[in-house]
Amino acid sequence: MYFPISAVTGKAVVIMGVSGAGRSTKDQILAKVLKCDFLDADDFHPQSNKEKMRQGIPLSDEDRIPWLKMLRDVLREILVAINTAILGCSSLQTHYREILRSADPDYEPGSYASVVKFVMLDAPAVVLAARLEKRAAEGKHFMPVTLLQSQLDLLQIHDSKRILKDDATLSPQSTVNTITSFIFPSTTLSWSN
Ligand SMILES: Nc1ncnc2c1ncn2[C@@H]1O[C@H](COP(=O)(O)OP(=O)(O)O)[C@@H](O)[C@H]1O
Numbered sequence: 001m002y003f004p005i006s007a008v009t010g011k012a013v014v015i016m017g018v019s020g021a022g023r024s025t026k027d028q029i030l031a032k033v034l035k036c037d038f039l040d041a042d043d044f045h046p047q048s049n050k051e052k053m054r055q056g057i058p059l060s061d062e063d064r065i066p067w068l069k070m071l072r073d074v075l076r077e078i079l080v081a082i083n084t085a086i087l088g089c090s091s092l093q094t095h096y097r098e099i100l101r102s103a104d105p106d107y108e109p110g111s112y113a114s115v116v117k118f119v120m121l122d123a124p125a126v127v128l129a130a131r132l133e134k135r136a137a138e139g140k141h142f143m144p145v146t147l148l149q150s151q152l153d154l155l156q157i158h159d160s161k162r163i164l165k166d167d168a169t170l171s172p173q174s175t176v177n178t179i180t181s182f183i184f185p186s187t188t189l190s191w192s193n
């Protein structure tokens with residue numbers, strides 16, 4: 001199927017939200033459909049951060065900021081190479097998102113005018129808790145359900161006009177369609193593989 005490369009160059013989309021919102025699931029589908037790089041922020045956490053979360057201790061700014069700066073640097077390399085990336089990252093606070101927005105070398109702090117865009121996956125806490133419990137019971141993940149409340153408490157979306165909200169209870173295909181038409185309006189999607 002025809003896929004216009006020019007429609008998806010030099011952009012980054014961060015799929016944000018609390019644990020269990022479905023970031024990893026949807027990012028992977030989105031990156032496949034858009035044929036672009038996919039990054040999972042969890043892969044960039046130092047072992048100490050993962051161990052902390054495994055023990056049910058929420059991360060602090062001191063834990064998150066070096067991790068976010070590393071993600072910013074990786075995104076910047078992609079943007080400078082005029083490529084596109086989808087990043088799944090909690091990005092719970094406004095100042096965390098500012099670090100990621102500054103991956104755009106032209107970004108003026110506080111302006112929100114960055115090629116790094118945010119989409120928040122939003123779901124009721126009861127849905128999130130059920131997903132995390134199921135995932136943990138399957139032994140698939142280090143993140144315990146007991147950390148969900150701390151994530152919800154930390155979630156700050158004062159800049160919500162700059163964030164596309166998406167209903168995380170809908171199917172991944174529906175989310176991908178919403179995100180694609182918002183961020184890459186001229187893109188022809190290929191669902192073939
Ligand atoms: N739209 C959805 N409907 C039902 N279950 C979902 C949906 N999205 C994700 N899940 C399930 O919820 C759990 C958490 O999803 P995941 O993508 O790992 O979330 P996150 O990366 O945001 O923590 C996984 O077990 C996944 O299979």
Ligand SMILES: O=C(O)[C@H](O)[C@@H](O)[C@H](O)[C@H](O)COP(=O)(O)O
Binds near residue numbers: 018024
């Ligand atoms: O900022 C944080 O506190 C973490 O990044 C956190 O938000 C993230 O959810 C965990 O790393 C588990 O992530 P997943 O549930 O997506 O694997």
